[in-house]
Amino acid sequence: MRRCGFTLIELIIAMALGIAVLFVATAAVRMAMQTMQAANRLSVQNQVMRTGFLLANEEIDFWTGFDEPVASSQPLRGTVDRGLGRTGPDTTYALPFTELTAIPPPNELASGGRGFAVDSIDPLVYRETVFRDTAHGGSLLLKDRQRGFDQRPYQANDPRRWYRGQIMEPDSGERKCGRYGLVSNRHLGPVLGFGDDHRALGNFSQRVPRDGHKAPGVQILTGPYGPYGGLDWDLGSGGALKARTFTWYENQTVYAFEALGTYGMFDYLPSNHWYRSYGGSGYIEANGGTPEGDYATGIASGTIAPVVDRYVRIDERPDLRFRGFITNANEPWYVEYQSLGRDPSTFATSFGSVALNDWFAFQIGKDANGTAYSQSSMIWRSHRSLAGPERHWFEYVGGLRETTWVRNLLADRPSEWPALRMELQRGVLRGRQFNLARVRWTDLQSNEEQEVVVTSLGTSFRGARQQRARGGGWAAWYAPGDSRNSPHLDTPP
């Protein structure tokens, strides 16, 4: 008998199979779609994250957030007024991406040289040193007048490189070890003596021990050393050393600081540099001045005279901007202002140095409000610094937090892509720059923010300056001495 069609059983089986196939297929499709969706999200997230990571590293390397070499966004070039209310020399700060040749010369040094510390002192009047290197035919090797930035003098055997200040005495000490400002000073004819100590030490007088010979509230004075600047600077034929003030080191330090900020100063000066400078802390006067007033302010206001009663230009006191903090191991609560150098037990270099009155991080970058560095007082946030023992580093961390540079990335991303943000901190710690980047994005699965943090090696600030050609654009470099090399921001004239 010929059968037509299906039996009920066959039909049922077929339907069952069909349903099963449909179910499996549907589930498979659904799962595939979900998985594909997840995979796509992961893929997008990975791309976003990778993009953020790459952009962060690119920013770390090229500094375009601070200075666009090929565009018009160059807020950190040129100079700004220091707010002294006058014009003339020593009234401006250079911004940190200003080319070296355009950085204005300091106050009492004539223009015409180069670099951030220019000096054209007449070599016939001011001669370098008594030490003639007989191994080199007796030629004078120690050219103190050449103060434009040049890394060669930072070789350890160059006498200019040796710090001549009194390292151990606190900034406000009473010069018990003598007046080291006479051998190490910003000024060739330093005014050494009282007044400065008179006022500054007044703050310390309450801590002076009472030994029975002292009355309460004692003021400690050193008295003037005399008209040191009036001495004959010439060495004379006998070669014996007379008045001698090394000024190269001091001026390198001060002008690196003023032109490049704390951050830049760390980058340019050697890692074991003593960030201390005699002769820059200004003057003291009894009425209306401030102990930490600027020397130039005193000049402008007419309150400074070399030695006039209680108005004294002081050249032997260390620059108060160059202060570190140390604590006495036995009296950890007592903080002493002192310049610091390398710790021999740890090999940590330059862990202390520069501080202003503000206790903020030495940090470059725009502040939390996005404010550029256009204020005349402190151009670059890197001027705000603190260094010292670890007990103070919470301020440092706080300062870092305050000056974190935030940038929203991928503004033109597809709408389904997650937001991407980069936070960048650049700082100096123990003489080393570090770059901390946080890349944040929104997790498309959980809709929560995710973050990856990296402290990455990158181009130093000095390197960034050398990336930029002096006339604009990126500098090209082929090989040492190659004529095709572009002059960069640090190239001497």
Next chain:
Amino acid sequence: MISRRGFSLFEVAVSILVVAVAVLGFALLLPAALRTHEQSRFSLYANAQALSLIESFATVPVANGGLKCHLEAPNPWDIPAGRRGFDPDLEIKSSAIRGPLRPVPLDVAYRIDSAGDEIRALLDAGGYLYYSNPRAVTQHRVEAPDDPRPPNETIKLLVGVHGAAQVNAVANNPWKAWPYYQPYPSPPGRKAQPTHASAGWEGDSYEADADPDLARLWETDLAATDGSWDYDRGANKSGIGWYNWLGTQHERWGKSLTGMGWLQAKGQFALALWYAWRKGLPADLLFGRADMADVDAAYRNGDWVQAQRFLAHAAMCMTRHFALEATPARPGQSMGGVRTGSIWWPPPVTGEMYGTPASPGLLAGIAIPGNDDPSLFSDRSLPVPNNLTSLLSILPAGLGTPFSSLAPPSGHPNPLPGHFYLTHDMIVNYHETSLAMVMRHTAEWPYDLQVPRPLNRMIMMDHPLMEFDLIPDASHPILSGQIAGVSNDTNIAASVKALAVQAQQWRPLAAESFVNPGRDLEGVVFDWPTLEGNRAHFTLTQRFAATERAREMVFWAVPWTDWEDWETAPSAPVDASRYFRVRPDVHPAGKMTDVYMGTPWRDYTANSTAMWFDGHQWSARNPEKPSLFAFPVAGLPTDSNVLKETIGADNRHDQNQQEAWAHRFSEQTGYRIADQGYRPVWSTLGDGTPVSDPKMVFSGRYGADRNGNQLLDRGTLPASVRLRATEVARFVYYDPRLTLTVR
């Protein structure tokens, strides 16, 4: 023939099977794609972490700021000069408290499977498995949960390190924390803590070497008459000792120059003259008329370098008290200021109650000793002029030109035959020649330890190359003996003494044998050749192939945070080889007065007052410390806020986390956890909060807030479940053997 229309059931079944296999195969590919994406993501994390590791290796300082990091001891075994916390080791530095890695709890780590059981093998060999520190790693002060951070998936990235141990250079030999740094010029330093550059010569330097004349400056009386002129601050407080002491009692350096500082400056200069004479310093240097040829001829002689240093310092001190030009007598405190010409002299210093005599000024020359009025000193019982005279009377013998026969400078307003005249030109010449001599001397002889290295210019050559000789032989047996001070310390229980009196240390080994190593802490002159190891074993300068020292860092991805106990599991054991140990402070009576945790002979729990100097060993502490729970949290519900139970950043370092334990501890006890340790003497804080056993806390027995979100997290997996790690990346590297600082 029967014609078939349609498929047979068998064919349909086969077809369905084929389709099903295809669908399932496709379905299986989808998770693989997900895993690939996951792998890709963790690969990026691994690369970021590798960058951070490189950076942290360069930036993590090897120790803290130097507070009581004792680097030398009476015996070479009394301090761990080879402690791992100082090693230039990427793994060690990365897993320090501020580093990017933290050890995974051992209980948890053993639950993780990996290809070839690599993780287990690593753990069995004594290694650690690390997780990524979820916080930013910038190497500044211990970072605590500052701002609430978003979830950080990198915590699932685990890291292990393969590689053999290597012999690293030691920073200093255990007796002598060379290099001693001194500012130039400076007086001789003398104290027993040679650790910190900025402490100055009145603070932490020790350079009493084997030179009997230098020792005499400190220890003995120069003038047989009354002993007034020694460098030390003896009964009469004279010479450099007194000069410095006047201002150092409170603030290290002189803010309180009192009395007759000018007279003490003269005395100090006279002592420097004496020492220079004893050492036979050439006349051009002694009389401050040297030029470069004199420096070239003299700088090799360490005695002369030292003499010039003392002379220059004493001469510079004179500029504090004497001006260039002639000055009138400065009256005592009862009188006001005076004006002479353009110079206004300030009111008198109250402390200088005896005033200052009239001076011809440093341009003309200050006579030493001079004819200062003896009556000025009468009430201080200091027959100073007589002593100066008697002191100077012995000087001429070495000079050939007796001072007594010296003629005063021509035209001097106050000529005194037989006196030494110090002028400004001489002072500056002393200063410059001092610098020139020491710079050359120290750069040329890094293994000559006589002359302290100049702080004015610190260079690599200041640090001799040293390592331990790990291969003792018959002629160079390992050094052994009793730990200093143990036998006489009444604080140490007899049972402990019996257990821990013998110790050993390898012999130190330098690239060259040390010259002029000086004395040890107990005043014994080093006989270096009998102490050093076999120099044939010195390896630091040998060439090597990279493969000899290659290490491998492996990155795995594991969702270990899914375990229910991933935050409550105890910390991995803390690596004791990193501990700082504070050397015994041996009292003259032989009793140790200064004992801290880490000293090998003492169990700090045996003595309730023994402190854990946590702040001194931050690179050796439990790397999880800021996240550790200070109390048991196992009973708290999941997602409880545990900020109060978390230690947090040290002290008050982060104002944003005042609730954290360290902050509250500091506020309520007045002590810093970082510096004072956890003192068991407190059972509760002021608010009644109980203080946990510091041993439990330090060891991380209560677990840690490992992702830093301030919440108690628990995963869903029981501890009995095992997870498998996926390998993400491998990096091959090798460590240096020297501590390097590269900018």
